[in-house]
Amino acid sequence: MKTFLSLLGLTALLTWTGPAMSAVNIFACHPEWGALANEIGGDRVSVYTATTALQDPHKIQARPSLIARARVADLVFCTGAELEVGWLPVVIGQSGNNKISVGKPGNLEAANYVPLQEVPALLDRSMGDVHPRGNPHIQWGPQNIQLVANELAKRLDYIDPAGRAYYDSRLASFTQRWTQATKRWEQEAAPLKGVAVIEHHKELTYLFDWLGMPVVGSLEPKPGVEPTASHLTELVEQQKGNPAKLIVITTQKDPEPAEWLSGQIKVKEIALPATVGGTPGAKDLFSMYDDAISRLLAAEKPKS
Amino acid sequence: MFKPHVTAGVIALALAAPATVLAQTNQQLEDIQKQIQDLKGSYDSRIQALEKQLKEAQDTAAKAQSAATQAESAAGQAKQSAESAAQATGLKPPASPSAFNPALSLILMGGYYNSDQDPRTRVVTGFLGSDEYGLPNRGFDLGETEIQISANIDHYFYGQATFSIEDGTISAEEAFFQTTAIGHGFTVKGGRFFSSIGYFNSVHNHAWDFQDPALVQKAFLGDNFGLDGVQVSWIAPLSAVYLEIGGEGGKPVEFPFPDSFNNKNGFQVGTVFAHLGGDIGASSSYRFGAWGLTAENGVTDQLIPALDFTGFSNTATGGSDNLWGLDFVYKWAPNGDPSYQNFKFVAEWMHRSLNTSLTYAPGTAQTQSGSFDASQSGWYVQGVYQFHPYWRVGLRYDQMNEGSYDLGTGLAGAPGLAPPDFTPRRWSAMIDWSPSEFSRFRLQFQQDKSQQGLTDNQVFLQYIFSLGTHGAHKF
Numbered sequence: 072m073k074t075f076l077s078l079l080g081l082t083a084l085l086t087w088t089g090p091a092m093s094a095v096n097i098f099a100c101h102p103e104w105g106a107l108a109n110e111i112g113g114d115r116v117s118v119y120t121a122t123t124a125l126q127d128p129h130k131i132q133a134r135p136s137l138i139a140r141a142r143v144a145d146l147v148f149c150t151g152a153e154l155e156v157g158w159l160p161v162v163i164g165q166s167g168n169n170k171i172s173v174g175k176p177g178n179l180e181a182a183n184y185v186p187l188q189e190v191p192a193l194l195d196r197s198m199g200d201v202h203p204r205g206n207p208h209i210q211w212g213p214q215n216i217q218l219v220a221n222e223l224a225k226r227l228d229y230i231d232p233a234g235r236a237y238y239d240s241r242l243a244s245f246t247q248r249w250t251q252a253t254k255r256w257e258q259e260a261a262p263l264k265g266v267a268v269i270e271h272h273k274e275l276t277y278l279f280d281w282l283g284m285p286v287v288g289s290l291e292p293k294p295g296v297e298p299t300a301s302h303l304t305e306l307v308e309q310q311k312g313n314p315a316k317l318i319v320i321t322t323q324k325d326p327e328p329a330e331w332l333s334g335q336i337k338v339k340e341i342a343l344p345a346t347v348g349g350t351p352g353a354k355d356l357f358s359m360y361d362d363a364i365s366r367l368l369a370a371e372k373p374k375s
Numbered sequence: 376m377f378k379p380h381v382t383a384g385v386i387a388l389a390l391a392a393p394a395t396v397l398a399q400t401n402q403q404l405e406d407i408q409k410q411i412q413d414l415k416g417s418y419d420s421r422i423q424a425l426e427k428q429l430k431e432a433q434d435t436a437a438k439a440q441s442a443a444t445q446a447e448s449a450a451g452q453a454k455q456s457a458e459s460a461a462q463a464t465g466l467k468p469p470a471s472p473s474a475f476n477p478a479l480s481l482i483l484m485g486g487y488y489n490s491d492q493d494p495r496t497r498v499v500t501g502f503l504g505s506d507e508y509g510l511p512n513r514g515f516d517l518g519e520t521e522i523q524i525s526a527n528i529d530h531y532f533y534g535q536a537t538f539s540i541e542d543g544t545i546s547a548e549e550a551f552f553q554t555t556a557i558g559h560g561f562t563v564k565g566g567r568f569f570s571s572i573g574y575f576n577s578v579h580n581h582a583w584d585f586q587d588p589a590l591v592q593k594a595f596l597g598d599n600f601g602l603d604g605v606q607v608s609w610i611a612p613l614s615a616v617y618l619e620i621g622g623e624g625g626k627p628v629e630f631p632f633p634d635s636f637n638n639k640n641g642f643q644v645g646t647v648f649a650h651l652g653g654d655i656g657a658s659s660s661y662r663f664g665a666w667g668l669t670a671e672n673g674v675t676d677q678l679i680p681a682l683d684f685t686g687f688s689n690t691a692t693g694g695s696d697n698l699w700g701l702d703f704v705y706k707w708a709p710n711g712d713p714s715y716q717n718f719k720f721v722a723e724w725m726h727r728s729l730n731t732s733l734t735y736a737p738g739t740a741q742t743q744s745g746s747f748d749a750s751q752s753g754w755y756v757q758g759v760y761q762f763h764p765y766w767r768v769g770l771r772y773d774q775m776n777e778g779s780y781d782l783g784t785g786l787a788g789a790p791g792l793a794p795p796d797f798t799p800r801r802w803s804a805m806i807d808w809s810p811s812e813f814s815r816f817r818l819q820f821q822q823d824k825s826q827q828g829l830t831d832n833q834v835f836l837q838y839i840f841s842l843g844t845h846g847a848h849k850f
Contacts, residue, residue, distance in 0.1 A: 125710040135617030135652025169558035
């Protein structure tokens with residue numbers, strides 16, 4: 072009898088899923104989605120962000136802590152477009168959580184709701200680590216953030232119908248503030264139009280496209296391949312005919328190749344946050360854009 | 376003489392001429408002025424008319440421009456909403472029937488092996504005969520080619536198969552289905568699969584950190600211990616820490632002896648395992664594991680190659696293998712970003728209790744039979760440090776413990792039937808170069824002192840390539 076009771080107690084303990092909390096557990100793959108989840112979800116969600124702005128999103132591993140978090144998630148909120156193909160399928164498959172598989176309401180792939188740029192015409196591994204569906208680093212297009220926010224609100228309405236009015240009002244407030252902020256950024260960033268840049272990886276493509284800054288070169292010889300000495304030398308040559316005014320990398324990258332090139336071609340080199348949390352100023356989506364634009368403007372000013 | 380009236384007349388005429396001219400000039404001036412006035416007036420009015428037209432044209436242009444801008448932004452919005460509508464309804468280019476094809480990948484492996492000792496006769500004293508140790512052939516060797524196929528089967532199941540092609544034979548290393556929809560932390564796996572005991576046991580050889588498995592892995596479990604059967608695992612909803620508990624049951628693929636076929640109903644092997652894992656800060660992750668295995672030994676009159684060291688023939692019948700082990704893996708990368716630098720540490724310890732009924736034939740003396748219980752253990756530690764996006768170095772140390780034999784009365788006094796007074800050891804060092812996640816070259820040096828009485832210096836050079844879509848690896 073004692074054994075039976077202790078076994079029963081053990082079973083109860085093992086299958087207890089916690090107190091009936093109203094918080095929707097969101098597993099956000101990247102900090103931009105964690106920040107957006109907080110904007111739209113507010114007090115009704117509990118957000119876990121799987122990665123930080125200092126981690127290369129292509130190199131994450133399916134470590135035990137991620138599986139444990141996915142186990143209790145109501146919504147997995149990621150970019151998709153194969154950005155997380157190196158780890159997310161294992162995390163979802165091992166989690167024993169049937170709410171978060173691909174295709175379920177509990178699985179939100181932001182890239183499905185955004186027009187992707189740079190869809191490759193030819194797909195071959197010899198071209199580097201090319202994303203088949205297009206450039207997945209969509210967090211730098213303000214229109215993209217709005218589109219994803221709209222879809223997130225719909226998902227939250229579906230998963231947590233009792234919070235419908237709350238999510239809708241938070242979306243409305245976010246939309247208003249985001250639209251105003253976008254206009255402000257476009258005005259502030261007007262001096263940046265036409266300023267040619269060299270990037271490290273294609274993680275800021277949507278930002279440069281939005282601000283009208285042409286990208287004339289990339290430190291990586293091919294996407295996902297580390298900068299090589301020969302390729303950097305090519306960029307020095309290229310500067311004569313097709314000059315860049317700025318070298319822009321992210322704080323996640325090793326600054327050495329950018330610093331070397333900057334010294335060679337006498338062009339300023341700056342680092343922007345790859346996403347929320349990449350710099351002290353990038354605390355949420357609004358301040359992430361603020362921080363990036365102010366860094367670009369400060370760098371673009373002629374030396375006094 | 377001049378006539379005075381002519382002169383006067385001339386003078387008068389001269390005086391009057393300018394006046395006339397003046398009068399005429401005045402008249403002309405007036406005419407010119409009038410003409411200028413007229414012209415001015417006409418030009419004025421024309422200029423006014425032109426200015427008016429210009430203003431009207433500018434107004435029209437401005438209106439047209441603002442209309443154009445509005446149209447442009449409206450078109451932009453329409454385009455966006457059309458695109459998002461297309462996205463939402465999934466209106467992408469029509470998919471071909473092959474869109475449902477599974478993920479298919481090919482692993483190419485091969486290399487070169489150089490050793491002091493003849494690999495065909497090498498043993499691990501007290502643990503593995505030469506066939507079981509399975510060192511590569513000297514010189515260039517293709518090794519194994521692997522094909523992996525995986526996909527979701529339907530809304531309930533996922534399936535995966537890994538075929539190994541080597542020396543003319545193709546075999547299914549793994550071919551299993553797995554549930555995806557039970558929920559509540561449960562997953563059920565069925566078919567042929569590598570057991571989840573240990574750390575490297577469930578890892579395919581193309582994902583190993585060294586060319587070969589650890590000695591204790593090889594001795595107690597083979598390259599990868601697999602079973603035909605079923606696995607149930609459960610993950611606790613703890614969220615802050617990873618806790619997995621599971622068990623397996625079925626028939627071993629090739630264990631504990633090469634020919635373990637057992638004509639018997641029910642389970643022949645059972646395992647239990649538990650894993651505990653988590654993060655330490657942003658830079659470190661770990662996983663502890665503990666496991667146990669019990670297997671029926673289904674052989675009759677089968678040689679135990681591990682007892683070859685006695686020099687006498689032996690055959691075993693029936694009995695069981697009971698193993699248990701602990702494993703630990705720790706990974707570190709600065710700020711959790713492994714791109715430029717990272718470190719991985721693995722340690723495993725295993726204990727085996729082999730119980731069987733042994734017939735021992737020393738040849739000179741009489742044949743003896745009795746119960747034979749061997750209690751042995753082994754362990755290894757390895758560290759791999761990546762110091763560059765493409766380069767890693769690794770060190771590993773293996774050690775086996777010959778343990779003790781418990782002989783039944785029938786085997787009392789059997790000559791030579793005692794654990795060798797020897798500790799098998801091995802040191803390995805490797806360096807590998809991986810220009811992408813799909814290609815790797817590895818150079819490995821090994822000082823193998825696992826056979827009593829000799830030292831085997833081994834050099835491996837290996838390549839590993841993966842083509843196609845390959846599923847993500849585990850932690």
